[in-house]
Amino acid sequence: MADLKYYDVILAPVITEKSMNAMADKKYTFYVHTDATKTQVKEAVERMFEGTKVAKVNTMNLDGKTRRRGYVTGKTAKRKKAIVQLTADSADIEIFAGL
Template identity: 70%
Template sequence: MANVQYYDVILKPVVTEKSMELMGEKKYTFLVHPEATKSQVKEAVEKMFNGTKVKSVNTMNYAGKKKRVRGTMQFGKTAKSKKAVVQLTEDSADIEIFEGL
Protein backbone atom coordinates (compact mmCIF):
# COMPACT_ATOMS: atom_id res chain seq x y z
CA MET A 1 0.00 0.00 0.00
CA ALA A 2 1.42 3.35 -0.99
CA ASN A 3 2.00 5.40 2.19
CA VAL A 4 -1.56 5.51 3.54
CA GLN A 5 -1.89 7.21 6.93
CA TYR A 6 -4.15 5.84 9.68
CA TYR A 7 -6.78 8.55 9.08
CA ASP A 8 -7.03 7.47 5.41
CA VAL A 9 -7.76 3.82 6.28
CA ILE A 10 -11.29 4.20 7.69
CA LEU A 11 -13.59 5.80 5.10
CA LYS A 12 -17.00 5.70 6.85
CA PRO A 13 -19.08 3.62 9.25
CA VAL A 14 -21.59 1.13 7.88
CA VAL A 15 -25.06 1.67 9.37
CA THR A 16 -27.38 -1.27 8.68
CA GLU A 17 -29.72 -3.36 10.80
CA LYS A 18 -27.15 -6.13 11.08
CA SER A 19 -24.33 -3.76 12.06
CA MET A 20 -26.57 -2.19 14.74
CA GLU A 21 -27.27 -5.64 16.23
CA LEU A 22 -23.55 -6.43 16.29
CA MET A 23 -22.88 -3.30 18.37
CA GLY A 24 -24.36 -5.14 21.37
CA GLU A 25 -21.43 -7.56 21.09
CA LYS A 26 -18.94 -4.65 20.76
CA LYS A 27 -18.49 -5.25 17.02
CA TYR A 28 -18.35 -2.18 14.79
CA THR A 29 -18.48 -2.16 10.99
CA PHE A 30 -16.53 0.27 8.79
CA LEU A 31 -15.94 0.79 5.08
CA VAL A 32 -12.14 0.85 4.72
CA HIS A 33 -9.54 1.57 2.04
CA PRO A 34 -9.45 -1.38 -0.43
CA GLU A 35 -5.72 -1.92 0.11
CA ALA A 36 -5.76 -1.64 3.92
CA THR A 37 -4.54 -4.62 5.94
CA LYS A 38 -6.03 -5.90 9.20
CA SER A 39 -3.15 -4.49 11.23
CA GLN A 40 -3.61 -1.06 9.63
CA VAL A 41 -7.35 -1.14 10.43
CA LYS A 42 -6.57 -2.08 14.04
CA GLU A 43 -4.05 0.76 14.38
CA ALA A 44 -6.46 3.27 12.80
CA VAL A 45 -9.34 2.40 15.15
CA GLU A 46 -7.14 2.58 18.25
CA LYS A 47 -5.68 5.95 17.23
CA MET A 48 -8.90 7.59 16.01
CA PHE A 49 -11.12 6.57 18.95
CA ASN A 50 -9.63 7.14 22.41
CA GLY A 51 -9.90 4.34 24.95
CA THR A 52 -10.57 1.57 22.43
CA LYS A 53 -8.68 -1.72 22.37
CA VAL A 54 -9.18 -3.95 19.33
CA LYS A 55 -9.48 -7.68 19.93
CA SER A 56 -9.83 -8.80 16.29
CA VAL A 57 -10.52 -7.54 12.77
CA ASN A 58 -12.43 -9.39 10.04
CA THR A 59 -12.34 -8.01 6.51
CA MET A 60 -14.44 -8.64 3.40
CA ASN A 61 -13.57 -7.65 -0.17
CA TYR A 62 -16.33 -6.70 -2.59
CA ALA A 63 -15.71 -6.64 -6.34
CA GLY A 64 -17.23 -3.87 -8.42
CA LYS A 65 -20.57 -4.63 -10.04
CA LYS A 66 -21.20 -4.47 -13.77
CA LYS A 67 -23.72 -1.71 -14.55
CA ARG A 68 -25.39 -0.67 -17.79
CA VAL A 69 -25.39 3.00 -18.78
CA ARG A 70 -28.98 4.22 -19.00
CA GLY A 71 -30.44 4.12 -22.48
CA THR A 72 -27.44 2.57 -24.19
CA MET A 73 -25.87 -0.84 -24.49
CA GLN A 74 -22.61 0.35 -22.94
CA PHE A 75 -21.41 -1.20 -19.71
CA GLY A 76 -19.31 0.16 -16.89
CA LYS A 77 -18.23 -1.01 -13.48
CA THR A 78 -18.69 0.34 -9.96
CA ALA A 79 -15.68 0.70 -7.69
CA LYS A 80 -14.47 -2.23 -5.58
CA SER A 81 -14.75 -1.83 -1.83
CA LYS A 82 -13.67 -3.41 1.43
CA LYS A 83 -15.56 -3.74 4.70
CA ALA A 84 -14.08 -4.43 8.14
CA VAL A 85 -15.82 -5.70 11.28
CA VAL A 86 -13.82 -4.65 14.36
CA GLN A 87 -14.29 -6.58 17.64
CA LEU A 88 -13.37 -4.55 20.74
CA THR A 89 -12.24 -6.04 24.06
CA GLU A 90 -14.65 -6.20 27.02
CA ASP A 91 -12.89 -3.43 29.00
CA SER A 92 -12.65 -1.15 25.94
CA ALA A 93 -14.58 2.11 25.63
CA ASP A 94 -17.44 2.28 23.11
CA ILE A 95 -17.04 4.22 19.85
CA GLU A 96 -18.86 7.56 20.13
CA ILE A 97 -19.98 7.96 16.51
CA PHE A 98 -22.42 5.06 16.95
CA GLU A 99 -24.00 6.51 20.11
CA GLY A 100 -27.61 7.62 19.73
CA LEU A 101 -28.29 5.67 16.53
Protein backbone atom coordinates in the same frame (compact mmCIF):
# COMPACT_ATOMS: atom_id res chain seq x y z
CA MET B 1 2.24 -2.63 1.45
CA ALA B 2 0.63 0.76 1.08
CA ASP B 3 2.05 3.80 2.84
CA LEU B 4 -1.17 4.88 4.57
CA LYS B 5 -1.57 7.13 7.59
CA TYR B 6 -4.05 6.02 10.24
CA TYR B 7 -6.53 8.76 9.31
CA ASP B 8 -6.58 7.56 5.66
CA VAL B 9 -7.49 3.96 6.53
CA ILE B 10 -11.10 4.30 7.74
CA LEU B 11 -13.36 5.82 5.09
CA ALA B 12 -16.90 5.55 6.51
CA PRO B 13 -19.02 3.54 8.95
CA VAL B 14 -21.43 0.97 7.53
CA ILE B 15 -24.96 1.76 8.69
CA THR B 16 -27.18 -1.27 8.06
CA GLU B 17 -29.59 -3.26 10.18
CA LYS B 18 -27.13 -6.15 10.40
CA SER B 19 -24.23 -3.93 11.48
CA MET B 20 -26.41 -2.19 14.08
CA ASN B 21 -27.40 -5.54 15.60
CA ALA B 22 -23.73 -6.56 15.78
CA MET B 23 -22.95 -3.48 17.88
CA ALA B 24 -24.51 -5.23 20.90
CA ASP B 25 -21.53 -7.63 20.75
CA LYS B 26 -19.08 -4.68 20.35
CA LYS B 27 -18.58 -5.37 16.64
CA TYR B 28 -18.30 -2.25 14.48
CA THR B 29 -18.27 -2.23 10.67
CA PHE B 30 -16.34 0.26 8.52
CA TYR B 31 -15.49 0.76 4.87
CA VAL B 32 -11.69 0.93 4.72
CA HIS B 33 -9.05 1.73 2.11
CA THR B 34 -8.62 -1.14 -0.35
CA ASP B 35 -4.87 -1.42 0.38
CA ALA B 36 -5.24 -1.39 4.19
CA THR B 37 -4.14 -4.43 6.18
CA LYS B 38 -5.72 -5.79 9.36
CA THR B 39 -2.95 -4.33 11.53
CA GLN B 40 -3.41 -0.91 9.92
CA VAL B 41 -7.17 -1.06 10.59
CA LYS B 42 -6.53 -2.02 14.22
CA GLU B 43 -4.07 0.84 14.69
CA ALA B 44 -6.43 3.33 13.04
CA VAL B 45 -9.39 2.41 15.25
CA GLU B 46 -7.33 2.56 18.44
CA ARG B 47 -5.81 5.94 17.52
CA MET B 48 -8.97 7.59 16.15
CA PHE B 49 -11.35 6.58 18.94
CA GLU B 50 -10.12 7.19 22.50
CA GLY B 51 -10.31 4.31 24.96
CA THR B 52 -10.93 1.57 22.39
CA LYS B 53 -8.99 -1.69 22.44
CA VAL B 54 -9.34 -3.96 19.40
CA ALA B 55 -9.52 -7.71 19.95
CA LYS B 56 -9.67 -8.79 16.30
CA VAL B 57 -10.34 -7.54 12.78
CA ASN B 58 -12.09 -9.37 9.94
CA THR B 59 -11.83 -7.92 6.43
CA MET B 60 -13.57 -8.67 3.16
CA ASN B 61 -13.07 -7.44 -0.39
CA LEU B 62 -16.25 -6.45 -2.21
CA ASP B 63 -16.25 -6.44 -6.02
CA GLY B 64 -17.96 -3.66 -7.91
CA LYS B 65 -21.49 -4.24 -9.13
CA THR B 66 -22.36 -4.28 -12.82
CA ARG B 67 -24.50 -1.28 -13.80
CA ARG B 68 -26.19 -0.36 -17.08
CA ARG B 69 -27.01 2.95 -18.70
CA GLY B 70 -28.94 2.07 -21.81
CA TYR B 71 -26.74 -0.23 -23.85
CA VAL B 72 -23.50 0.68 -22.07
CA THR B 73 -22.44 -1.51 -19.16
CA GLY B 74 -19.88 -0.69 -16.52
CA LYS B 75 -18.85 -1.54 -12.99
CA THR B 76 -18.92 0.42 -9.77
CA ALA B 77 -15.75 0.78 -7.71
CA LYS B 78 -14.37 -2.03 -5.55
CA ARG B 79 -14.63 -1.68 -1.78
CA LYS B 80 -13.14 -3.24 1.31
CA LYS B 81 -15.12 -3.73 4.51
CA ALA B 82 -13.73 -4.37 8.00
CA ILE B 83 -15.57 -5.73 11.03
CA VAL B 84 -13.76 -4.69 14.21
CA GLN B 85 -14.33 -6.66 17.45
CA LEU B 86 -13.55 -4.65 20.59
CA THR B 87 -12.52 -6.13 23.93
CA ALA B 88 -15.03 -6.37 26.79
CA ASP B 89 -13.40 -3.58 28.83
CA SER B 90 -13.05 -1.26 25.82
CA ALA B 91 -14.97 2.00 25.45
CA ASP B 92 -17.74 2.19 22.85
CA ILE B 93 -17.17 4.11 19.61
CA GLU B 94 -18.81 7.52 19.82
CA ILE B 95 -20.08 7.95 16.25
CA PHE B 96 -22.52 5.08 16.71
CA ALA B 97 -23.92 6.33 20.03
CA GLY B 98 -26.82 8.38 18.62
CA LEU B 99 -28.00 5.81 16.10
